[in-house]
Structure formats: structure tokens, C-alpha cells
Amino acid sequence: MIAPPLPPEFALIARHFRPLAGPAGLGLADDAALLVPPPGRELVLTVDTMVAGVHFLPGDPPDLVARKLLRVNLSDLAAKGADPLGYLLALSVPRATPDAWFAAFAAGLAHDQAEFAIALLGGDTTATPGPVSLSLTALGHVAPGGMVRRAGARAGDGVFVTGRIGDAALGLRVARGERADQAGRLLARYRLPTPRLGLVTPARVRAAMDVSDGLVQDLGHLCRAAGLGAEIEAELVPFPPEAGPEERVTCLTGGDDYELLLAVAPEAESALRSAAHEKHIPLARIGRFQAGAETVILRDPAGTPIPIGAGGWSHF
Amino acid sequence: MIAPPLPPEFALIARHFRPLAGPAGLGLADDAALLVPPPGRELVLTVDTMVAGVHFLPGDPPDLVARKLLRVNLSDLAAKGADPLGYLLALSVPRATPDAWFAAFAAGLAHDQAEFAIALLGGDTTATPGPVSLSLTALGHVAPGGMVRRAGARAGDGVFVTGRIGDAALGLRVARGERADQAGRLLARYRLPTPRLGLVTPARVRAAMDVSDGLVQDLGHLCRAAGLGAEIEAELVPFPPEAGPEERVTCLTGGDDYELLLAVAPEAESALRSAAHEKHIPLARIGRFQAGAETVILRDPAGTPIPIGAGGWSHF
Secondary structure, eight states, rough: OOOOOHHHHHHHHHIIIIGBBBBBGGOOOOEEEEEEOTTTTTTEEEEEEEBBBTBOOOTTHHHHHHHHHHHHHHHHHTTTHHHHEEEEEEEEEETTOOOHHHHHHHHOOOOOOOHOOEEEEEEEEESSSSSSEEEEEEEEEEEETTOOSSSSSOOOEEEESSSOHHHHHHHHHHTTTTSTTSSSSHHHHHOOOHHHHHOOOOOOOOOEEEEEEEEEHHHHHHHHHHTEEEEGGGGGGGTTOOOOOOHHHHHHHOOOOEEEEEEEGGEEEEEHHHHHHHHTTOOOEEEEEEESSSSEEOOTSOBBBOOTTTTTTSSS | OOOOOOOOOHHIIIIIIIGGGGGGGGOOOSSSEEOOOOOEEEEEEEEEEEEEEBBBBBTTTTHHHHHHHHHHHHHHHHHHEEEEEEEEEEEETTTTOHHHHHHHHHHHHHHEEEEEEETEEEEEEESSSSEEEEEEEEEHHHHEEEOOOOOOOTTOEEEEEESSSHHHHHHHHHHHSSOOOSSHHHHHHHOOOOOOOOOOTTTTTTTEEEEEHHHHHHHHHHHHHHHHEEEEEEEGSSOOOTOOGGGGHHHHHHOOOOOOEEEEOGGGGHHHHHHHTTTTEEEEEEEEEESSHHHHHHHHETTTTTOEEEEEEOHH
């Protein structure tokens, strides 16, 4: 007559995920989270999925997979100028997933929750006959009207990026065994992006997004959203010091950097540079937005356009 | 020099999902949604995942899969007494998924968005080498302090359920070809639950959840949350009229009904019944919470306990 014992996933959730829940998560013991929105603020919400074999490699350490999952979402919040608040997590894992995998995965989340001062709000854990599939919904908040959009760049605005462009693309080559990585820096950057929180504000930045699909493609998004073109000066792009000339195509078109790509008014450049300096965030102007066709043009130091083919550049 | 053409998923999102986005979804053209929380309200958030082959059958019509995904989350909001606000959607689909699948899936969402007056806030669409995997995060809102919890039942409270208990478990048997379904009602109920929105309020209900894992198990959750036991009178349970006596075990332990399971104070019963009547929601008291061990006891009409084995009852 006793109610049936709890299925194994309940014990698993209690052991590994309950300690991650903040007050709004209600100990993960209810059917929903209860969040009191910060008074007078607007909410910014984003969701990103990572699938084993597509967005990470099945052998990647689970703690780093967890942290990357969290960070790619925090990177979206950073690009929008939002302060992170919390997240919900949907995990689908094969039935044979060992407890140690969950322990490591949760430890990664715990590490980054502390680093970014956020907490788990809720989640769902299910079995799948397919690969591990992870989906995270992150919530942030901004002052009213304070979210920075993709649209908003104006002709003459600088094209700025944070960090280095191409670390992750080269790191993926390392992970695939296609390239050496003596210091281990590239692989680490592929596995663990750094969300550049606290830099973007409407006063400093007119439009923004994070670089997830490659610089050229993502700059194309900002261009289309503004009805503008953009020119990049190749020698201004902060390539990884490890990148050989033949790898620059990969750097400019590869994804996963999760650096910020910004449209900055000339009169805001100095405030942005000061803020980046204060937060120790590398920042570089790599070009300018301009009136005209919604295209991205790359120029060599002599000002000559470098042709971009469908699969990259024909030379560089 | 033109930025590379957009990958196919952008066209797919624009075609099928952009029309579903409400104002907060910003046309799905930005990296995040921007939601102005209803002033003075608290937010209720829930996430549920459905994986093909686990939570639905690969051959299920995509529009019904979409509507079920939305409805299982709305059911959680209903159980918590929340008014639905919107949702974010993470889709992982095989690369060969035809456009018609997305069209039908989006049509299902559009149908239920209109029915429940909600809109898409944002999402992520990715490829997977595995089965279709769908994760939905739903947001609702309540008055401050107005969320009904799992905990809160008191000894003497009635155990109430909405609708019928077991429709979905029998419908799953139909879907598997294990059972006839002359009117098609059981299969329809398995594929398309009805979120019982608008019934639960703190004035009417002391504790609540929806029945997703089977009545006995979910009532066990309410009991543990309250430190109480519960007795169910077998003859009061609203079984499907199609259920034979040998199917009642399946009805009481099968999942997927997404009906509400409520703890109701005796003095609130009449208000709850009136509200259910007004909303045309079937409602039945099937037992009572009681002090003592955190167990669920089922009694036959003579008051004799019916033993529950691990896999069901030894007789019924």
C-alpha cells in the first residue's frame, strides 16, 4: 500500500541538481520555479541547445560541457547588455549515463554559478535513445529600454570585437586532432568561452551580438539588421598568435568564439575602451559600418578587397 | 565579398516560426527575447522535454506533438495557478527532417497559441544525429504569493482530480496497437491533453500538481511534501468508461493524463466545485489526506485496502 518508490531520476536530481537551485528554484521540489522579477526591470531571455557530436565532442569533460552550455547563453545576455539572473536546464541523456557524468556536469555548473552569481531555477531530466542533448534557457534583466539590439548600427560606426577571433575554430581543429596546441590554449578556448558581461550598455554600444557562427556571418547579421554594409581591415583583426596565414580563413568564418561584435558610435569609442580596460576585456576596432549594399568587405593593408568565396577566401 | 548566404535554418525559422513570435519575441530576429513582466506579478517558470520514441511516437502527427509539448507545460502552469504568458522552444531535429514536418509542427503551435492566448518568445533550432528532441520553457504569472505549491495539504483535505484518470495510459496502448479504440477518444486524449487553466487559486486549493507520472505516484509526491498519507476510494476514481476492470491498474499508475491533482480544504470544496462547473471542467473528490505515514492507500467499496504491488495491484 506504500506509494511506489521514486524512480531513479528523482534521486539523481536530488543528489546533483538540488544543491544548485536558488530560492526561486524551490529546491527543485515543485513543478515550477517562482521568480520575483527585479522591480522596474525588463527581462531578457535566451535559449541555446548543445548536442553531443554536433556542438561538443562526446569525449569532452562533462564539467566543461556544462560550463560551456551556461556560458554560451550568458554570452547572449552579455551581448544584449543584460545582467544574468538564473537559468532552466533540460537534459536528455542515454539511460546508461553513469552517475559520475552527472556529478561532473553538476560540478561544472556549480563552479560557474558561483563565478557569475546565478542559480538554477528549474529543469527537466529525461532519457533519450540518442546522444546527450542539453538545452538551457537563461534569464537576465535590463533597465527599461536598456536592451541592446542587433539592429541599430549607423554608417560610420566602428565594428568592434572583444577577445580574439578564431581561437575556438582552431581549438576545434585541435580537438579533432588536426592541429597541434603546445600551450593547450586553443583547446581551452574552444571548450570554455568567456562571456563578456558588463561591457555592453546602450550608452556605449549601438548594436551588438555575440560571435557564434563566425565573424563574417555574424557581422552580416548586424549589417542586414541595419540596412548597411561593413568593411573589415584584415590587419586589425585580433587573430590568435598561433594562427598561420593559411588558418585565417578558418578564424574569420569558424564559430564558437562567443566574443562580442559591436557597433560603436565614434563619440562612444572612448567610453567603451575605458570600460573594457577596466574589466580587462581585450577590445579592438576592426572596421566600420558604411552606407550601401548589405555586404561585408575585407580589405588588405593596401586597401585592396580580399575576395571571399563561398567556402572562405580565394587567397589571404 | 558578399557575406555568405544564410544557412538553411534561418530560412526555416523565418518561414515557420517568425509568424508565431509575439512582441517580446522581436520577430526572432535578435539573440534574445525582451519581456516586460506584468507589473506587480510574480513569474512561474517550467520546462518540459519530449523525445521521439520516449515521450511520443515517431509517427505521431507533428501538429499534435507540438500542441502536446505546449500543453504539458501549460498544465504545469495550471497546477500552480498561473496565467500563461509565453514560451521559448528548443528544437533538435535530424538534418533530413522535411519542410512539411516543420510546417505541421508550427501549425500546431499556432493553433494552440490562439487557443491559450500566448506567443513564442524565442528559441533555438539545431541538428541532431539522434531522434527529434523538443524542449519548451513556459512562463506564467501569478499575484504575489499566489502560486500554489506541491506542499500545503492538511489532514482532512479532499483529494480531487479533474477529468478522467487513465485516458492517456489506455490511449498509449491504442497507439501501440495493443488495444481497440472505437471512438478514437483514448488515442486523442493521449495525444492531446487539456490544460485545466483557471481553476487553481490559493483560495480554492491548498496544494496541487498535474498528473504526469500516474495518479498513485504523483499523489505520493503531494503526501511527502505535506508529511501526510492519503486514502483513495476506488469507486470514486473517474476511470475512463472504456476501461475494463483489468485495466484499472494501468489507469492508476500510467502517466500522461495531465489532469490536476488537488488538495482541497473542506470549506473550499463548494467554491472549487462552482468554479469547475462554470469552466466545464469535470471534477471529482476521490479520497482524503490523513495524518500518518506518507503512503497512498486504495480502498474498495467495503473499505478493505487493495494491496498495491511494485508493478501495480495484486488484484483489483
